[in-house]
Amino acid sequence: MNETVTEDEHVTLINAFIVPVGKEAEAVKFWDKAADFMRGQPGYVSTALHQSILPDAKYMLINVAQWESVDAFKAASKALGTESGIKPLEGLVPNPSLYKVIRAD
Amino acid sequence: MNETVTEDEHVTLINAFIVPVGKEAEAVKFWDKAADFMRGQPGYVSTALHQSILPDAKYMLINVAQWESVDAFKAASKALGTESGIKPLEGLVPNPSLYKVIRAD
Incomplete structure (x- = not known):
């Protein structure tokens, strides 16, 4: 197994969304616009x-995205807001964080 | 953008771990054994x-794995336990769920 696989500046955004019950379709539509x-x-x-294929998952939607650098992602996030x-979708709670892959096969 | 990309039985496990502060290295060692x-x-x-490359992320470790089917993953999870x-690592809280990719580019 590769120990540390990404030495370059690329980062992985993993954003786990808490989706209000009944707003799944709206949440995907909102995500499409933001994407x-x-x-x-x-x-x-x-x-x-x-x-999620399970109806009771804490996070019904999880986005896994690749960005060239932390700064690139931060600038894009700022621009998304400004x-x-x-407009944010009421009740949709994002939980974004940035990651590096440390094990992969 | 591909609307629904995986029609076959493959599923993605996304498991977000809450890692007790100071137990990051132990958590990775535990994960290696389980993997x-x-x-x-x-x-x-x-x-x-x-x-996570950010020290204050809610989930310091997130595993994203591919399995041939829901049943295969469930059987493997059961075997992991039995x-x-x-032995589980005290304080390490997994949050596993199964997903399908619905948008990808």
């Missing part, structure tokens, strides 16, 4: 939105 | 353990 905006930001690499014009 | 066991179980595909002989 369209983020995709245009410098340093964006890729994303994968995961939806320039995108996308 | 060695799980890797030998039927239906295992791949795994990537993510470590056959592996690996």
Whole structure:
């Protein structure tokens, strides 16, 4: 197994969303709008939105995205809030953090 | 963007660990032992353990693993508890759930 696999500046954003019951479709629509905006930001690499197949998961949606650097992600997040014009979805609670892969096979 | 990307039975396990402060290295060692066991179980595909680069993340470790089916993962999880002989690490709180990727680029 590779011990530390990503030495470069790339980081992985993992954002676990608490989704209000009954707002799953709305949450995905909101995410699509935000993803369209983020995709245009410098340093964006890729994303994968995961939806729980279990109805009682704490986090019904989890986004796992790749960014070229911490700074690129931080700038894009700021712009999402100040320039995108996308209004947050009430009750949708994001839990974003940045990660490095330390084990992979 | 691909709407629904995985039609087959594959599922993604996302397991967000709450790690007691000061037990980060122990948690990774515990995870390594569990991963060695799980890797030998039927239906295992791949795994990537993510470590937060931010010191105050709610989940300092998040595992994202691929399994051939829900049943394969459930059987392996049961075996981890009943056959592996690996004792849980005190204070390490897993939050596993199973997901499908619904958006990817």
